Amino acid sequence: MKNITFYSRFETDILAGCKTITLREASDAQFVAGDRIRVSRYEDDVFFCNIEVIAVTPVQFAELNQYHAVQENMMLDELKQVISEIYPGLNELFMIEFRLI
Numbered sequence: 261m262k263n264i265t266f267y268s269r270f271e272t273d274i275l276a277g278c279k280t281i282t283l284r285e286a287s288d289a290q291f292v293a294g295d296r297i298r299v300s301r302y303e304d305d306v307f308f309c310n311i312e313v314i315a316v317t318p319v320q321f322a323e324l325n326q327y328h329a330v331q332e333n334m335m336l337d338e339l340k341q342v343i344s345e346i347y348p349g350l351n352e353l354f355m356i357e358f359r360l361i
């Protein structure tokens with residue numbers, strides 16, 4: 261099974277179903293709809309759930325909007341700040357939509 265990691269600060273929101281997308285750089289978005297993925301924490305690699313990929317869609321940083329913020333359970337300004345810190349200067353992102361399984 262493929263694997264993806266999330267920062268531990270996102271774990272609660274993912275398990276609660278409040279965070280249903282993740283915005284990633286290309287090298288971290290090599291998934292297709294239907295993939296079932298093992299999810300673990302980035303910091304300690306502890307497994308915490310499995311997800312199924314619904315869709316993978318290119319999105320530019322400059323196009324991030326309220327829809328993305330809601331799916332990330334953040335305010336839009338906060339989302340832009342978080343993504344800027346994770347991927348400084350990167351405009352070409354991929355939105356991975358997922359559901360818990």
Ligand SMILES: CC(=O)Nc1cc[nH]c(=O)n1
Nearest residue numbers: 265266267282283302346
């Ligand atoms: C580990 C890691 O890169 N985690 C990320 C990155 C972007 N979005 C996200 O939800 N989690």
